[in-house]
Amino acid sequence: MNQIEKTKTRLMGLEYAALAVVALLMAYALWWVFIGVPNERVMGPVQRIFYFHVGSAIACYCSVATVLAGSLAFLATRKRIFDVASEAAAEVGLVFATVVMLSGMIWARPIWNTWFHWEPRLLSFLCLWLVFLSLILLRRFGDQERTPAHCAVLGVVAAITVPIVVYSIQLLPQFAQLHPQVVGRRGLREDSFRWAFGITTFALICFQFFLVYVRARIGWVSIRVKMASNDAMV
């Protein structure tokens, strides 16, 4: 076995190990969410959505941070690998943002008696979802010769949306909004709630980074295949 084959085998072993760790973490988090914590006193079982909703939101912010880091690194070095990472993070970020929006709606319907409420936190997160969508559309339909640089610029501008989402809760007084500030106001008083929240968030962040890695690897392989086929044609 030559050196390249050895490296490939070692890399695949690491990937399987990472997959196993992420799967175990997710299973442990699921056990805590559905079995480990008791029902919340006021909201009942539907409150368990909270762990996925907030955890996915934090994982989504990690995707934006990856898009920002990848975009800045690409603009500084012009290395294609950073563009691939940024593209992967944008796609995974859109998935997590969709999970946040949908889980929020499912939670809001029985608790607030509405699917959506026009207030700063929900609106700004909807903007973030649309920004992810626009990043993907620019890559698909933008100027094909300059796509990586253009997407990197948009990635940097798009990252401004996250501080807006975080800050948005302070734009109106708490009594004028339905969206609660559970974590910010230390609403998780039971130890089991805090532990379930921590482990679910950690598991979702790991899952997000694993998905970004897998998507980036697929993107990188497809670029290599394209380059090889172009070389073959020449």
Next chain:
Amino acid sequence: MRRAVGQFLSVFLSMGALELRVRETLAVMLSLAIIIAVVVAFGVTTVFLDPAGREKLFPAAIWICFILNAAVSLGRSFEYETEHRLLDGLLLAGVAPASIFISKALVNFVVLSVAHLTGVVALGMLLGVSIAAQSTDFIIISVLVVLAYSALATLVAALTTGSRLRNALLPIILLPLVLPLFFCGVELTTQLALGESFSLGGAWGQMLIGLAVLYVGLGALLFESVVRE
């Protein structure tokens, strides 16, 4: 420093002169400002017949008109420059990309301000609502929103210029990014219209100032990466 200012002034004046000569964006914007104002006013008067309802809706209506008009009209923002390779010429002449960006953003700012003023006057006349009493505060809000919008729209217009779908892609990319500006504009104008105490030191005002500074700064920094590839 003097050379940079001189460069910026000559690029700004030549781009402004080009806009005045071609008049494409300005003509489209002024026409759209009036058309959108008529459509919005028609919808509002059909639903809200009482003057109090119209007054409450007026701040949102003027910013809806502005955002829609600007998003549609600025699609042609870099078209003339790209067709005639003006940007390449300026870059080859050694003009700093930040100077080109600020010049273009300022030209767009002037054009958008004229269109915004037209839209506000048209809507005010059609709905029978006036904010003349708070005109100074309204001008401050408008300048900040239009400035931030112009900077961001100039950057995004440059991103979409080379695309086949540029006219559709520009609003799709631009609108989610400018929605926070729209919220700031509507909230601050509503405070004015309802006679509440108005201050740029409040949460909405701080956010508006922050976004204006960020968009102008980021645009000037990132424009080089958009045009020099």
